[in-house]
Structures are given as C-alpha cells and as structure tokens.
Amino acid sequence: MSKKSGRALRDALRLPPGEPVVLAGYDAGATPAAPGGKGAGLADSARMGKHLANLQERLWAAGTAGDRRRVLLVLQGMDTSGKGGTVKHVIGHLNPSGCRIQAFKAPTEEERRHDFLWRVRAALPRPGEIGIFDRSHYEDVLIARVRHLARPAEIGSRYGLINDFERSLAEDGVTVVKCFLHLSYEEQRRRLLRRLDRPDKHWKFAPGDIDERARWPAYQEAYELALERCAAPYAPWYLVPADHKWYRNWAISRLLLEHLRELDPQYPRGDFDVAECRERLLKGG
Amino acid sequence: MSKKSGRALRDALRLPPGEPVVLAGYDAGATPAAPGGKGAGLADSARMGKHLANLQERLWAAGTAGDRRRVLLVLQGMDTSGKGGTVKHVIGHLNPSGCRIQAFKAPTEEERRHDFLWRVRAALPRPGEIGIFDRSHYEDVLIARVRHLARPAEIGSRYGLINDFERSLAEDGVTVVKCFLHLSYEEQRRRLLRRLDRPDKHWKFAPGDIDERARWPAYQEAYELALERCAAPYAPWYLVPADHKWYRNWAISRLLLEHLRELDPQYPRGDFDVAECRERLLKGG
Numbered sequence: 027m028s029k030k031s032g033r034a035l036r037d038a039l040r041l042p043p044g045e046p047v048v049l050a051g052y053d054a055g056a057t058p059a060a061p062g063g064k065g066a067g068l069a070d071s072a073r074m075g076k077h078l079a080n081l082q083e084r085l086w087a088a089g090t091a092g093d094r095r096r097v098l099l100v101l102q103g104m105d106t107s108g109k110g111g112t113v114k115h116v117i118g119h120l121n122p123s124g125c126r127i128q129a130f131k132a133p134t135e136e137e138r139r140h141d142f143l144w145r146v147r148a149a150l151p152r153p154g155e156i157g158i159f160d161r162s163h164y165e166d167v168l169i170a171r172v173r174h175l176a177r178p179a180e181i182g183s184r185y186g187l188i189n190d191f192e193r194s195l196a197e198d199g200v201t202v203v204k205c206f207l208h209l210s211y212e213e214q215r216r217r218l219l220r221r222l223d224r225p226d227k228h229w230k231f232a233p234g235d236i237d238e239r240a241r242w243p244a245y246q247e248a249y250e251l252a253l254e255r256c257a258a259p260y261a262p263w264y265l266v267p268a269d270h271k272w273y274r275n276w277a278i279s280r281l282l283l284e285h286l287r288e289l290d291p292q293y294p295r296g297d298f299d300v301a302e303c304r305e306r307l308l309k310g311g
Numbered sequence: 312m313s314k315k316s317g318r319a320l321r322d323a324l325r326l327p328p329g330e331p332v333v334l335a336g337y338d339a340g341a342t343p344a345a346p347g348g349k350g351a352g353l354a355d356s357a358r359m360g361k362h363l364a365n366l367q368e369r370l371w372a373a374g375t376a377g378d379r380r381r382v383l384l385v386l387q388g389m390d391t392s393g394k395g396g397t398v399k400h401v402i403g404h405l406n407p408s409g410c411r412i413q414a415f416k417a418p419t420e421e422e423r424r425h426d427f428l429w430r431v432r433a434a435l436p437r438p439g440e441i442g443i444f445d446r447s448h449y450e451d452v453l454i455a456r457v458r459h460l461a462r463p464a465e466i467g468s469r470y471g472l473i474n475d476f477e478r479s480l481a482e483d484g485v486t487v488v489k490c491f492l493h494l495s496y497e498e499q500r501r502r503l504l505r506r507l508d509r510p511d512k513h514w515k516f517a518p519g520d521i522d523e524r525a526r527w528p529a530y531q532e533a534y535e536l537a538l539e540r541c542a543a544p545y546a547p548w549y550l551v552p553a554d555h556k557w558y559r560n561w562a563i564s565r566l567l568l569e570h571l572r573e574l575d576p577q578y579p580r581g582d583f584d585v586a587e588c589r590e591r592l593l594k595g596g
Contacts, residue, residue, distance in 0.1 A: 087514040114406045121399045122407045123445070129408065160408070215592055222589050228581030229372040236591050296513030304507050306521050307500055 032287055035059050035280045039264040040257075047253040047265075049246050054210035055269040060276060067276040074279045075119035081286035082156060084293055086124045089154015091294030094199040096151040097285060099278070100159045102168070103207030104245060105235050106217035107268045109160045112207070115275045116282065117158055126151045129160040142166040142184065143191055153199070156282075163188060164252055171248045172241050185255040196260035201285050204261060205278055206253060207268035211242055317572055320344050320565045324549040325542075332538045332550075334531050339495035340554040345561060352561040359564045360404035366571035367441060369578055371409045374439015376579030379484040381436040382570060384563070385444045387453070388492030389530060390520050391502035392553045394445045397492070400560045401567065402443055411436045414445040427451040427469065428476055438484070441567075448473060452537050457529045470540040481545035486570050489546060490563055491538060492553035496527055 038059040041047060057063075061070045085095065099117075101109040110129075117125055128149035137145045143163055151157030167184050170176050192202055218235060221227040238245075257263040264281055268274045323344040326332060342348075346355045370380065384402075386394040395414075402410055413434035422430045428448055436442030452469050455461050477487055503520060506512040523530075542548040549566055553559045 090514055110408060113408045117407050118403070120407075122402050122405075122410055122412055123395060123398045123414065125407055127407055215595075218592055219589065222585050222592070225580070226578045228583075228585075229375055229579050231581060231583070231588075233583050233588055233591075236588060236595065239592075240595060293511045294514045295510070296516060298513075298516070298518050300507050300513075303516075303518055303521060304504065306518075307503055307507070307524075310500075310521065310525060 033284050035277060036262075036264070036284050039266060039277065039281070041253055041263045041265055043257045043259055043262070045254065045257075047250045047257075049208065049250055052208055052265055052267065054208045054213065054267050056267045057270060057273045058267070058277075059280075060273055064270070064272045067272045071115075071272070071276045071279050074276075074283055078119050078279060078283055078286065079121060081283070081289075081291065082120050082124050084291040085156070085286065085289065086121075086154040087293045088291040089152070092153075093291065093294075094153040095201070095289055095291065096153055096155050096157065096199060097201045097203060097282070097289075098151055098157040098159065098195065099282065100162045100164070100202065100204040101207065102162060102164050102205070102249075103268060104209050104214060104242075105238060106214050106221075107207035107209040108271060108274050109207060111271060112205075112274060112278050113158055113160060116278050117156075119279070120156060124155055125158060126155050127158045127160070130162055130165060143187065146191075150195070151200070163191070164256075167252050168245065168248045171251075172244045185252070188256050189258055189261075192256070192258065192261035201289060202261040203281055203285055204256075204263045205266050205281065206249065206263055207274060208265050209268045213269040214239065318569050320562060321547075321549070321569050324551060324562065324566070326538055326548045326550055328542045328544055328547070330539065330542075332535045332542075334493065334535055337493055337550055337552065339493045339498060339552050341552045342555060342558045343552070343562075344565075345558055349555070349557045352557045356400075356557070356561045356564050359561075359568050363404050363564060363568055363571065364406060366568070366574075366576065367405045367409055369576040370441070370571065370574065371406075371439040372578045373576040374437070377438075378576065378579075379438040380486070380574055380576065381438055381440050381442065381484060382486045382488060382567070382574075383436055383442040383444065383480065384567065385447045385449070385487065385489040386492065387447060387449050387490070387534075388553060389494050389499060389527075390523060391499050391506075392492035392494040393556060393559050394492060396556060397490075397559060397563050398443055398445060401563050402441075404564070405441060409440055410443060411440050412443045412445070415447055415450060428472065431476075435480070436485070448476070449537055449541075453530065453533045456533045456536075457526050470537070473541050474543055474546075477541070477543065477546035486574060487546040488566055488570055489541075489548045490551050490566065491534065491548055492559060493550050494553045498554040499524065 060067055088095070101112055103109055113127060117127065126149070130145070133145065146163045149157070149159070167181055171181050195202055218231070221231045253263050266274055266277045345352055373380070386397055388394055398412060402412065411434070415430070418430065431448045434442070434444070452466055456466050480487055503516070506516040538548050551559055551562050
C-alpha cells in the first residue's frame with residue numbers, strides 16, 4: 027500500500043488545526059472515502075477486523091519488550107451518536123486483554139476534589155495497549171460550558187491545559203486519535219424515538235435526554251470551539267459523519283488501522299538460544 | 312431449555328467440594344459433554360457468542376437500574392494452558408465495555424505492602440459487569456507454595472482467607488466461576504516447542520518457562536490442594552480439560568452461558584411516560 031493511500035481517510039476527515047469549525051457545513055449523512063455503500067462498508071469493516079487484531083497483537087508484543095507506544099482513541103459526540111456502538115463494533119474486533127476502556131460519567135465527589143484531568147490520567151492506556159475513552163476530558167469544555175458548571179474564565183483556561191496535556195501524551199509515545207461523531211438533529215430524533223418504541227431499549231433512555239436535546243445549538247457551539255482550539259498536529263480531531271452507523275464503524279476502524287500501520291509495531295526478537303531451549307524441552311521427561 | 316440441561320456442563324465439570332483431587336485421574340484431552348468433535352464445537356461456540364452477548368447486555372442494563380449482580384470468571388492453569396486464548400476467543404464475543412479484565416503478574420512493590428487480596432479486591436467487576444481474572448489470588452497458594460515465597464504457616468492460612476473472601480463476594484451478588492485449565496505435560500511441551508518454532512511467538516517465551524516446567528509435579532500438587540480446599544458450593548471449581556483449544560473455548564463459553572441463563576437478568580422497565588416523551592420529541596423542532 028502506498029504511503030498516500032495509507033493515510034487517505036485521515037486526510038479526508040482531519041480538521042485543519044487552528045481554523046474555525048462550522049458544523050452546519052458538514053453533512054452528517056456523508057460517507058467520505060467509503061469503499062462504496064453499506065454492503066461494501068460492512069464487508070470492508072469485517073476484513074479490517076483481522077488486520078486490526080494482528081497489529082494490536084504486535085503493539086502489545088512490542089510493549090512487553092520496552093516499546094512505550096500506545097494508542098488512545100477518544101470518542102465524543104451528542105447522545106445517540108454511537109460512542110457505545112463504536113466500542114462494541116470496532117473495539118470488539120480486538121483482543122479485549124489489550125484494550126483499556128473507560129466511560130466517563132458525571133464526576134464523582136472524589137474526582138471533583140482533583141483537577142479535571144486527574145481522572146483522565148488514571149485511565150490512560152499503558153504501553154502496548156489501545157485505550158478508548160467514551161467521553162473524555164472534553165466534557166469539561168462541553169457540558170461544563172453549556173450547563174455553566176464552572177466559571178467562564180476557568181473553562182477558558184481548560185483548552186490550553188488540554189493542549190499541554192495532549193502534547194505531553196504525544197511526547198510519551200501516545201498516538202491520540204480524537205473522533206467527533208457528527209450526528210444530525212433529525213437523526214438524533216429518530217434514534218431517541220426508536221429507543222422509546224422498544225421496551226428493551228428503555229434503559230438507555232431518560233426524559234433528561236430531551237432536555238439536553240433542547241440545548242442542541244449551545245452544544246454545537248461548544249463543540250465548534252473545542253474542535254477549533256484543540257485540533258493540534260500532535261493530537262488531531264477527526265470529524266466522523268455518524269448518521270450512518272455502518273459508515274461510522276467503518277471510518278473509525280479505518281482511522282485506527284491507518285494509525286497502527288504507521289506505527290508499524292514489531293514482534294520483539296527473543297534474546298535466548300532457540301536451539302538450546304529446544305534441546306532442554308525435548309530432553310526434559 | 313429444561314432446568315437439567317441448563318446446567319449440564321456445570322454438573323459435568325464441577326469438582327465436588329471437600330473431596331481430594333487427583334489430577335492424574337483426569338484426561339486433559341477429554342471433551343466431556345461436548346456437542347461432537349472440533350467442527351461441531353466451533354459451530355456451537357459461534358452460536359453461543361450471540362446468546363452470551365445478549366445476556367451480557369441484559370446484565371449490564373439491569374446494573375444501571377440497581378441490580379448488583381455480576382460475574383467473575385477466574386482462569387488458572389499452567390503456562391500455555393490457554394488463559395490468554397480464552398480471553399481472546401470467549402470474552403471476544405462480548406461487548407468489551409462491560410468486561411473488566413485483569414491479568415495478575417508477580418506483585419509490584421506496592422502490592423506486596425498490602426495483604427495478598429488487596430490487589431484482587433481493587434480489580435473486581437462492578438455491578439452489571441463480567442470480570443475476568445487471568446491468574447488470580449490463587450497464585451498466592453500456587454507459585455507461592457512451589458517457590459517458597461512465604462512461610463508455610465502463612466500459605467496454610469490463605470486457603471481459609473480465600474474461602475471467606477469468595478463467600479463475601481457471593482453474598483454481595485458476585486457469581487464466581489473458577490476454571491482450572493487442565494493441560495497435560497506432553498501438550499505443554501508441544502506448545503512451548505511451537506513457540507520456539509515461530510519467531511512471531513518468541514515474545515511469549517522465556518527460558519524461565521522451562522525452569523517452571525521442571526517443577527511440574529510440585530505445581531500439580533499445589534493445584535490439587537487449592538482445588539480441594541477452595542471448591543465451595545458458593546464458588547465452585549470447574550476442571551476444564553485444555554489439551555484441545557476448541558474444547559476449552561467451547562466449555563468456558565458454555566459455563567458462562569449456563570451461569571448467565573440462571574441469573575436471567577432483565578432489562579429494567581422505564582419509569583417515564585413513553586407517550587409524553589414521544590410527544591415532546593416530535594414537537595421539539
């Protein structure tokens with residue numbers, strides 16, 4: 027595969043650092059760089075599963091021999107945009123042993139006693155692992171901004187703190203892959219209605235979800251600010267159109283694959299005498 | 312499915328509490344209660360994947376509504392017996408979000424400053440989760456006994472402490488499923504030789520593995536003691552013949568399935584007015 031095609035989707039979905047983001051300008055139903063329609067997307071996702079699992083094993087194996095590199099996938103998006111579904115369908119291809127998954131909810135009392143990055147640091151992937159954040163430190167400039175959970179000046183200072191934090195991660199060998207699952211207002215309505223239609227989905231629903239939906243414009247604005255201020259070359263934001271679940275899963279699988287291929291982790295070489303070990307094994311009873 | 316067949320494998324593999332265990336009496340190449348040979352086993356495992364994932368989702372959903380029940384799968388066995396492979400192939404069927412996996416290595420300095428159950432308590436599944444221990448607190452009566460890592464009296468006291476601990480787990484809603492992956496000495500030789508044959512498997516091998524293998528009889532004895540003293544009605548030990556990988560994966564999938572079916576977790580009912588919520592969603596812009 028040529029170097030160019032090896033980063034084709036990254037180039038298609040990456041938000042340019044420092045430029046204003048206008049979410050209304052992006053079609054949430056688009057399928058940029060897809061291999062075709064739904065059928066082709068599902069087939070390609072299934073094919074990628076094996077490659078992802080193989081690269082993950084190599085990353086893990088390299089980690090056992092001192093390679094400190096790892097991947098952190100950050101998933102952000104409005105309710106029903108598919109953060110949980112991504113974990114199930116994309117991360118489900120991987121060996122669960124090598125994945126460190128953390129879903130961030132409203133901070134606990136203990137978490138609130140620390141700075142906002144404290145709980146995030148504790149959940150970072152270790153060398154060789156693939157970490158997945160279902161929501162993240164970005165909630166502290168999203169819901170915190172929309173619901174006025176902190177003073178404006180404090181929220182304003184967090185963008186810079188996030189950038190410093192993510193730069194330190196990159197310098198420590200963490201490949202940070204931030205995905206904004208871009209959902210349309212209409213598709214969210216359809217998905218919430220579907221949850222109401224199915225009693226086995228009621229546990230995923232709360233009337234408060236409708237209250238949050240009423241704050242849609244404020245959330246879009248908060249996302250635009252976060253995507254603009256925290257899209258850095260060392261930790262880019264990818265805008266993933268999320269109205270089509272098959273595309274969302276395909277795109278995030280593909281982004282992971284492109285990053286892992288670039289990392290190109292290697293199985294470590296054994297530093298032992300293979301012939302001697304074989305001999306000992308064959309002799310030993 | 313009748314109640315009887317719903318626990319058929321458990322009945323076949325469970326070690327009777329309090330009875331002496333003689334591992335030499337169990338064929339590691341056996342396939343008790345299997346649905347046929349390798350082909351039928353693989354097909355049945357694939358079929359079970361969907362049922363496991365569905366029951367896991369119900370367990371998780373129930374957990375969001377206050378059901379404190381959860382499952383803890385404990386995997387023990389000699390090197391190459393397939394603890395890691397079980398996580399990959401059996402737990403790989405599940406939604407990784409609901410799994411809490413912990414591999415226990417030699418204790419760190421900090422872990423050694425606490426009692427031997429401290430690190431285990433910290434890694435327990437939360438309500439609604441399926442926890443998986445790749446090795447566990449049993450190492451403290453296995454390698455600790457074989458390698459004399461603690462005084463005999465201290466090791467002797469640990470069996471009772473483990474039983475008390477596991478009883479407290481059961482009383483707190485944890486279904487403890489302990490699997491001993493029973494491997495033969497010959498099959499371990501074959502698997503270690505195969506690791507030597509393949510450079511991409513060398514990272515899984517260390518010459519020290521051969522030293523441990525030389526202590527095989529001492530390990531078997533330590534296992535026999537642990538299996539006898541800690542097979543309790545509230546936390547049984549299952550002896551899983553592990554020379555056939557397909558059988559090991561089938562059997563552990565099936566054990567999980569039987570336990571989850573017995574738990575029979577239910578989707579919680581929404582405590583909101585569905586019609587009113589639908590109305591609000593349809594009206595809201």
